[in-house]
Amino acid sequence: MSSRKDFTKDKAFLIDMTKCTGCRGCQVACKQWNQLDAEKTEFFSGEGYQNPPAMSEKTFTRIKFRDYQKNGQNEFAFYKEMCMHCNEPACASVCPVGAFEKTAEGPVIYKADRCIGCRFCMIACPFGIPKYEWSKAFPLVKKCTGCYSRVKEGMKPACATTCPTAISYGPRDEMIKEAERRLTDYPDRYIHKVYGKDQAGGTSVIYLTSLPFDELGFKPVTMRPLPGYTWQALRLVPAAFLTVGGGLSAISWINHRKDRLKQEREEAEAAQQPNETKED
Amino acid sequence: MTAARYVVNEIKGYHRFVKFLIALVAIAAVASLARFVFGLGPTTNLNDTYPWGLWISFDVVTAVPLAAGAFTLGAIVHCFHIKKLEPLVRPAIVTGFLGYSLVCIGLVLDLGQPHKGWHVLRYWNPHSPMFEVSMCVMAYTTVLFLEFLSPVAEKFGWHVPMRVLRWLEMPLVILAAAISTLHQSSLGTFFLIVVDKLHNLWYNPLLPLLFWVSAICAGMCIIILEATASHKWMGQPNEGVLLRTLAKVLPWTLGLYIGLRTFSLLALVEGPFFDRPGLTIAFFLEFGVGFVLPCIMFTQKSVREDDRRRAIAASLVIFGLVLNRFNVSMIGMMNPRHIYLPSIIETLVTLGIIAAHILFFVLIAKYFPIFEHHPETVDYTIPDSFHKLDGGPSVEVKAASHGG
Ligand code: SF4
Ligand code: SF4
Ligand code: SF4
Numbered sequence: 066m067s068s069r070k071d072f073t074k075d076k077a078f079l080i081d082m083t084k085c086t087g088c089r090g091c092q093v094a095c096k097q098w099n100q101l102d103a104e105k106t107e108f109f110s111g112e113g114y115q116n117p118p119a120m121s122e123k124t125f126t127r128i129k130f131r132d133y134q135k136n137g138q139n140e141f142a143f144y145k146e147m148c149m150h151c152n153e154p155a156c157a158s159v160c161p162v163g164a165f166e167k168t169a170e171g172p173v174i175y176k177a178d179r180c181i182g183c184r185f186c187m188i189a190c191p192f193g194i195p196k197y198e199w200s201k202a203f204p205l206v207k208k209c210t211g212c213y214s215r216v217k218e219g220m221k222p223a224c225a226t227t228c229p230t231a232i233s234y235g236p237r238d239e240m241i242k243e244a245e246r247r248l249t250d251y252p253d254r255y256i257h258k259v260y261g262k263d264q265a266g267g268t269s270v271i272y273l274t275s276l277p278f279d280e281l282g283f284k285p286v287t288m289r290p291l292p293g294y295t296w297q298a299l300r301l302v303p304a305a306f307l308t309v310g311g312g313l314s315a316i317s318w319i320n321h322r323k324d325r326l327k328q329e330r331e332e333a334e335a336a337q338q339p340n341e342t343k344e345d
Numbered sequence: 346m347t348a349a350r351y352v353v354n355e356i357k358g359y360h361r362f363v364k365f366l367i368a369l370v371a372i373a374a375v376a377s378l379a380r381f382v383f384g385l386g387p388t389t390n391l392n393d394t395y396p397w398g399l400w401i402s403f404d405v406v407t408a409v410p411l412a413a414g415a416f417t418l419g420a421i422v423h424c425f426h427i428k429k430l431e432p433l434v435r436p437a438i439v440t441g442f443l444g445y446s447l448v449c450i451g452l453v454l455d456l457g458q459p460h461k462g463w464h465v466l467r468y469w470n471p472h473s474p475m476f477e478v479s480m481c482v483m484a485y486t487t488v489l490f491l492e493f494l495s496p497v498a499e500k501f502g503w504h505v506p507m508r509v510l511r512w513l514e515m516p517l518v519i520l521a522a523a524i525s526t527l528h529q530s531s532l533g534t535f536f537l538i539v540v541d542k543l544h545n546l547w548y549n550p551l552l553p554l555l556f557w558v559s560a561i562c563a564g565m566c567i568i569i570l571e572a573t574a575s576h577k578w579m580g581q582p583n584e585g586v587l588l589r590t591l592a593k594v595l596p597w598t599l600g601l602y603i604g605l606r607t608f609s610l611l612a613l614v615e616g617p618f619f620d621r622p623g624l625t626i627a628f629f630l631e632f633g634v635g636f637v638l639p640c641i642m643f644t645q646k647s648v649r650e651d652d653r654r655r656a657i658a659a660s661l662v663i664f665g666l667v668l669n670r671f672n673v674s675m676i677g678m679m680n681p682r683h684i685y686l687p688s689i690i691e692t693l694v695t696l697g698i699i700a701a702h703i704l705f706f707v708l709i710a711k712y713f714p715i716f717e718h719h720p721e722t723v724d725y726t727i728p729d730s731f732h733k734l735d736g737g738p739s740v741e742v743k744a745a746s747h748g749g
Contacts, residue, residue, distance in 0.1 A: 121393065159538055161476035162461075162468040181464050182457020184396035185475050189538040196393050197457070199386030204457040287540050295474055298534045298553045302477060302527055310523035313424045317515060320426035 072152040073238035075171035076216055077269040078225060081247070082281070083254055085143040085231040087114075087128055091224035095126045098212060098223035120146055122198045125209040126224055129282050142274070144281040145231075147224070148173065148194045148209035149261065150269035151291075156186035156195060158292035164206075171237070171269045172211025180205055191265050191286040211269070240271055247273060266290025366704040373697015376690045377454050385457065390688040394680065399687035403695050404451025406532055407670040409482070410556070411663070412444025413564030414571075415489060416525035419518040421594070430587050435496060435715040436575065436706075437568050442489040443705050447698050448482060454694060474534040481528030488521050496713045530557040536673050544677040546618050546628045549609040552673070558602045559636075563666040565591055565598070566639075566659035571706075573656045579707065581716045585652055592649040592658075599640035599662070606632065621681065627672050635665015 096103070104117040104124060113130040120127050126147040133140055150173045157165035157173065164179040165186060175195075186206060187195045198204035212222035220226070225234040233240060244259045260278055261271035265286050274281060356367070380388045391398045414437040422430050453459045465479045491513065498507040533556030536543055549555075569588050575581040610618070619625045642648045642658040649655055679685065687695070710716060 119393070155538055158470075158472045159475060161470055161473045161479055162464045163470040163473075164468075179461075179464055179468055180458060181461045182459075183455075183475055184457070185473070185535075187393070187396040191541055193393075197385075197396060199392060200384060201386075202381060202384040203460075204385060285541060291538055291540065292472060294537045294540055294550075295534050296472060297550070298537060299472065299474060299477065299531070302531070305526055305530070306523050309526045310519055313420055313519045313522055317424040317426070317519070320424065324426060 069167070069169075072171075072267060072269070073236065075152070075169075075237045075269050076234060077150075077171060077237035077240045077271055078222075079233040079235075079240040079244055079271050080145050080273070081231050081233075081244075082143055082145070082272060082274040085128070085145065086229070087130065087141060087143050088229070089128050090227040090229065091126055091145060091232070092124070092128060094223040094227035095209070096124075098215070099125060099210065101125065120194070120196060122196045122207040125207070131276070131281055133276065133280075142276045142281060144272075144274070144283065145224075146282075147270060148211065149192050149265065150209075150211050151265050152267040152269070153265075153290035153292050155189040155191060155265070155291035158295065159185045159189040161185070168213060170213070170216050172213040172216055173269075174210055174213045175206060175208060177205050182206075189291065191291060192284050237269060237271075244271055244273055263288045266293075363704065363707060366700045366707075369700035370697050370704060373694045373700070376693040376697070379690055380454055380694070388688065388690045390685060390691065394683055395675075395685040397674065398685060399691045399695055400451055400455040402671050402674040403667075404455070404698055405448055406535075406674045407667050408444055408448050408451065408698075409532060410529060410560035410563050410666055410670065411567055412441045412448070413525060413529060413560040414568045415441025415492075415564070416518075416521045417561050417564040418568060419492075420522045421591075423515060423518045424522070427590070430590060432716075433568055433572060433584060433587055433591075436571055436710070437564075438489060438492045439496075439706060439709050439715050440567065440571060440702075442486070442493045443702050443709075445482060445486040445489055447702055449486060451695075451698055452479075452482075474531045474538075477531045478528045478535070481524050481531070485521065485524045485528065488517055488524065492517055492521070496715050500713050525560075526557060529560040530554060532556050533673075539678060542678050543673065544621070544624055545614050545616055546610070546624060547673045547677040549614045551605060551609040551613060555602065555605055555609065558598065558605060559666055559669060562595065562598045562602055562636075562662055565595055566662040569659040570656055570663065573652060573659075575710065575716070576652075579710060581710075583652075585650075588652075588655060589649050592643055592655055595643045595662075596640055599636060599643065603632075603636055603640060606636070623681070624672075624677060627668065627676055631665050631668040631672055635661055635668055639665070 095101070101123045104121065106116045106118075108114075108116075113132060115128060115130045117124055117127065126145060129144040129146055131142045131144070133142060150167075150171055152167070154165060154167055154173045157163070157167055160180075161183060162179045162181055164176045165173055166176065167173050182204060184197060184206070187193075187197065195206045195208045197206060212220075212224075215222055221234045225232040233243065241259060241262055244262075248255055248257055248259070255273050255275055256277055258278070259271055259273065260283060261268040266289055272278075272283070279285060356364075359367075376388075385391060389398060389400075418430065418434055418437045421427050422434055453462060456462055465476060470476045491510065494506065495510050495514075498510060530553035533552035533554070536548070536552055537550065540548065569591060572581075572584045572588055576583045576585075618628075639658040639661040642654070642661070647654070648658055675685070
């Protein structure tokens with residue numbers, strides 16, 4: 066796990082959902098770049114027009130649709146679901162073999178060769194992102210890679226490159242500044258909140274929306290970095306080991322000594338007054 | 346050939362119940378084979394919403410505290426020097442060793458990449474509670490194996506290992522307690538990460554401590570049940586007097602747990618607590634019936650001294666513990682619109698693991714001296730005095746068997 070504290074220069078996504086047209090170019094680009102199989106889809110298999118019905122081992126990102134009414138008009142709102150590339154990722158902290166890594170560039174990547182398949186990452190991720198290859202006998206975890214192979218070479222992620230309107234990609238501090246600028250410049254257009262600035266301790270994917278986040282299906286999450294929740298207990302491990310080990314050693318030494326002394330005393334007494342004991 | 350026939354004849358002589366257990370284990374073996382051939386998806390009801398199911402909730406999260414009797418009793422007998430409970434130690438160690446071996450098997454079945462399980466030893470991640478638990482379970486299974494070797498060495502009259510094991514006994518007991526403390530509590534740490542998913546009734550920062558204390562309670566209750574059952578069905582001596590002593594400790598440990606649990610609910614988490622009727626029922630069954638009620642029962646002399654009532658109270662605690670672990674690791678995280686129920690294969694495998702536990706216990710008790718242990722003949726003071734062992738009456742028997 067990285068012990069980095071400064072994430073301002075990490076590459077981050079700024080996704081302005083008010084500018085999203087729902088073209089789903091990002092979904093297609095993601096499939097292409099990551100060579101993911103197609104899924105069998107149906108109209109209205111999930112809520113509204115969104116497809117496929119859920120993220121999966123074959124779908125790393127997805128545009129969720131939500132219809133609502135505004136001034137008597139039917140409107141659409143969208144939400145791009147993907148890995149949030151948390152600053153301090155829960156998935157990386159719980160993995161027993163450290164298969165997840167927060168890279169210096171920003172993306173949180175998965176090293177399949179290490180993974181033992183315990184699925185703790187899936188339990189731990191506050192956004193429910195890692196998915197599993199359930200169809201395989203020896204499955205691995207799958208999730209958005211943040212297009213690390215592209216970012217490493219100075220390119221933008223496939224989805225950000227394809228997106229005609231809504232996704233900007235750049236250093237996290239600049240993205241946050243840009244988001245805040247839009248909030249002040251167009252206060253009526255947005256819910257006045259930058260999702261991802263502090264969520265789960267801060268993420269490399271930042272959203273602006275016009276509808277309340279929970280209505281769009283954003284997960285309510287804590288503002289504290291998740292690894293801290295387990296670490297506050299785990300850091301006590303060495304102390305607990307020494308306390309219990311040392312405490313029990315001391316207790317047993319004292320108790321054994323007490324017994325031995327008692328025994329010796331009894332033996333001595335017995336040796337001194339052999340007749341008396343017999344009479345009893 | 347003759348050896349095989351001997352084994353077959355031996356099995357033919359077993360009680361019907363034992364044969365039934367063998368059948369259950371065999372079915373589970375076939376079911377787990379199916380898991381490897383067809384994969385986790387088709388054979389289990391696990392999916393992306395419920396990546397952990399029965400195998401984690403029972404075979405790991407619940408089985409580990411159920412095997413806590415070994416370390417608890419070891420510490421009570423050897424560290425707190427309540428020597429009269431000694432005859433209970435060996436059966437507890439056998440239970441513990443079996444329990445942990447089966448936890449390892451359950452884990453291997455559940456892992457997606459079991460052949461890479463050893464990676465835990467290669468890529469350390471001390472920030473992961475899972476890493477911690479895996480290391481501890483491996484270490485502790487080794488410790489239990491060494492402790493379990495004692496009756497084996499005695500049976501075959503291996504003198505040198507016996508001496509080494511005697512000499513190691515105290516360090517092993519202390520090591521066992523320390524390692525157990527770590528992983529029993531770290532199992533609770535697992536669920537500290539699911540901060541927005543686990544229901545308020547169960548999520549609280551004291552989970553590790555609660556897991557540890559409840560494991561100690563359950564460990565003692567398992568010993569009570571085991572001794573009662575082996576007296577009733579296996580013709581072993583009645584250890585009622587010893588169990589009475591053990592039952593005297595229980596109101597204290599259970600009381601401590603109830604106190605901590607109440608404190609954690611009232612002071613450390615904010616509600617709402619009772620917003621989902623199903624979970625409310627689960628909570629009251631677990632806490633009321635599984636902890637508070639038996640705690641009150643154990644304070645009664647009439648319960649502690651009566652074999653049957655004592656066993657009932659102990660079973661209630663086991664019920665409470667099992668339900669608690671399921672509530673934390675499964676039920677408390679369930680989405681009411683999308684319920685997980687284990688598949689037939691998952692259920693058969695878990696039943697087989699339970700059956701294997703009982704089966705191996707019965708078999709080991711049949712062939713190894715785990716109940717016929719007479720600690721009175723052995724002096725345990727530090728340093729161990731070998732001459733007592735050499736001169737003791739039991740050794741003559743062993744020497745004879747060794748020669749013959
Ligand atoms: S969103 Fe989930 S999978 Fe992605 S980095 Fe954060 S914890 Fe890991
Ligand atoms: S499933 Fe793999 S990546 Fe996820 S926590 Fe387990 S070992 Fe790590
Ligand atoms: S960053 Fe890459 S992997 Fe992630 S959603 Fe975009 S295209 Fe897919």
